[in-house]
Amino acid sequence: MADNDLALGRMVDALSHSRYWKDTVMLVTEDDAQNGPDHVDAHRTIALAISPYTQRARVDSTHYDTAAMLATAEDLLGLPPMAITDARANRMWPSFGSRPNMRPYSAITPAVVAFGNPNAPVNPPNAPMAARSASWDFSKGDDQPEVALNRAIWKSIKGRHSKMPRPRHELIIGTVPNDEQEEIEEREGD
Numbered sequence: 608m609a610d611n612d613l614a615l616g617r618m619v620d621a622l623s624h625s626r627y628w629k630d631t632v633m634l635v636t637e638d639d640a641q642n643g644p645d646h647v648d649a650h651r652t653i654a655l656a657i658s659p660y661t662q663r664a665r666v667d668s669t670h671y672d673t674a675a676m677l678a679t680a681e682d683l684l685g686l687p688p689m690a691i692t693d694a695r696a697n698r699m700w701p702s703f704g705s706r707p708n709m710r711p712y713s714a715i716t717p718a719v720v721a722f723g724n725p726n727a728p729v730n731p732p733n734a735p736m737a738a739r740s741a742s743w744d745f746s747k748g749d750d751q752p753e754v755a756l757n758r759a760i761w762k763s764i765k766g767r768h769s770k771m772p773r774p775r776h777e778l779i780i781g782t783v784p785n786d787e788q789e790e791i792e793e794r795e796g797d
Contacts, residue, residue, distance in 0.1 A: 616714035619657055623711035632683060633657040634676040634699070656699055659707035667702045675699055735762035 615635060622631050635655040654671050674696035681688060688694035731737070736759035743751040754774065761771040 613714065613717055615655075616712070619712045620714040623659075628659060628711065629707060629709065631658055632660070632680075634680060636673060636676060654699070656702040658703065659709050660703045660705070662702060662704045663708060665702075667699075669697060669699075669701055671697055671699060735759065735767040 622628055637652050654676060674692045678688065678693040678696040679699040681693060682698060740759045758771045762769055
């Protein structure tokens with residue numbers, strides 16, 4: 608994580624010191640965070656909205672998912688939704704303001720360098736659900752029990768006796784037609 612944070616910080620540093628900063632929005636999340644599908648609420652990760660228009664010193668606790676990030680990027684670029692999932696997704700507009708703060712960001716080197724550092728902190732053997740998760744096969748991606756893995760990660764962060772909220776799933780039936788494509792097909796059919 609520390610290496611990833613440093614790399615992201617260096618990217619933001621370079622962009623925020625460039626002439627492109629005034630027109631930049633970076634939307635960042637983890638890939639396959641906490642092992643769950645990207646459109647399912649597993650209470651599992653963070654989303655970063657990086658831009659001169661991002662409201663600073665503010666936490667937006669609105670429920671967003673990967674589809675929300677995609678939908679926000681599509682709107683910013685004037686692109687139509689690709690599917691019903693991003694068409695229905697929350698947009699991340701509450702994270703942004705109308706006045707830019709052009710102050711550049713300077714990357715900070717983390718105190719912990721995980722790779723190659725034998726002194727890097729690790730989870731102790733008595734961590735919540737450590738014994739149970741020790742029996743899982745992590746050699747193949749997504750081969751662990753999803754809810755149990757999410758619970759182990761939740762408890763490692765929130766505490767041994769904390770209760771993870773139930774996962775939320777949506778059933779999507781049918782699709783929303785793309786009006787522009789429908790109009791083109793109707794004209795071609797005439």
